[in-house]
Amino acid sequence: MIGADLDYYRRAQRGELDLGWLRDSRSEWGVKATPSRVGLTLRDISIGSYGEVPDRAPLRTMAPRGSDVDPDVPDMGYTINDKAEVWSDNLLSLYEEAVSRQWSATRDIPWSELPELDPDLEHAMCQLCTVLSEVEMVAADFPAKWLWRINHDFIEAKMFLCTQVMDEARHTEVFRKRALANGGGLGKSKAVVEQFLKLVLDAESYDEGSALMHLLGEGVVLSLFRAGEFLSPSPVEKKIFRLCMQDEARHVAYGTMHLRYRLERDPSIAEDFHGYLDKGEGIIAMLFTTPEVVEPTTILAAGGLAQAEDLAMTAANVVRGNVIHEYLERCEHAGLPRWDRVTLPAEMLADVPGLQGRAAERVQEVMA
């Protein structure tokens, strides 16, 4: 237990300064960061010993990396002490981009220009907003749950995850606001959606949760945001979806490059990640067969309920095809190719462009 040093207090009162910190510091002196054209970025200050991130954190403290640390600092009990567990090569630039590209759901959306919609379209938009408002907050809860367990030496990863928490709060906010802004209100919340959220939140490791959330879940939502912009009945919703799309793409960029960093350093854990995604894909398949998730986009794409019955699932199939294609490409880029492993039913893969390997064979078998 540290007690107050009253002797020092009395000496200092008399002007007898200690100055040990001034004369005898073991941190690096003479390191001068130069701002880049947009200001002083994390990359600009990643210099000298301050830019060296240890593969294994030597201590479990909140001491700033590169500082001269007291030998008797308390143990903070961090459980994530290996850099590879949270790092990605694009972290520094993603953090700066996230801070720079923040926006306000109150100020930046032209709410006063929201037009009155046909009731079926309004209902469809509100149901889509209900699902999105529901799923977005897990992408804040999950990093928040793990943030305090991540060693302070990986502060850039923690800072990026903090931006994600803020992004997701804003997404939850903007979709809740849209649902309430035009007389529709919130729609149905389905158990299957909650099952996926629970899978992410209950993940036993950061590895598992990050694969499920950053790579799979947010990849799906990114495609849904693209579809939302495409289907939006007015410029107001279009702007909402474009702004959300930007944020979500940053999270997916972190997730993909984090997994790549992780697997490059320990390829032996690839099978663990396949297992996590096997489970996640099972629930994603259930989402693709949930009317509350699928049908709003169908109605919005068709421009109305009657037209949707004529068009059937054409638009939903295009969206699903893009979702799965982009997800499988990201898996491959991360070093975890799943063309032979993807567990989604073959019928759901039929509209996926550029299908390869066993997945393509499964589709051919079903079609035959």
Add this chain to the structure above:
Amino acid sequence: MNDFADDGWFARLPAVADKDPETFERLGFAELRLLFEVIDGDDIRRFGLVLDGYDVDYAGEIADVDAFAADTIVTGPIDAWSEMAANIAAHGGADKEHTLNCLTMAGVPLSVTAPDPMGRDKFFRYAETLQALFDGTAPEPAVA
């Protein structure tokens, strides 16, 4: 309308950012090398757009595609590009059928490809900046 590829439309993009720095600073940093391919029969013309920080560093025709090293490539027939430009000009910005995301969502009339998924995802990461740039090519409304 079909003189789109020759009329310097892409070359006007730096001026759009220069004219309204407040909007582009509020939208935030971007770091992107985007290649536009305009297909006219057997002819393909290529235009590059380089975003760096808050600025448009370059926008214009590209002779050496490999040296340009695009993150993302948006490809489509000249008629689609021309229609988009005309729509932006007519409405003071793209209407709901002519935003970049709308035109590329289904792969037609424009398609997005990239050397890797990270490059393609950059097209989404800067979606609002790109749309604001494109919308900024619309002529300013005449003052009565």
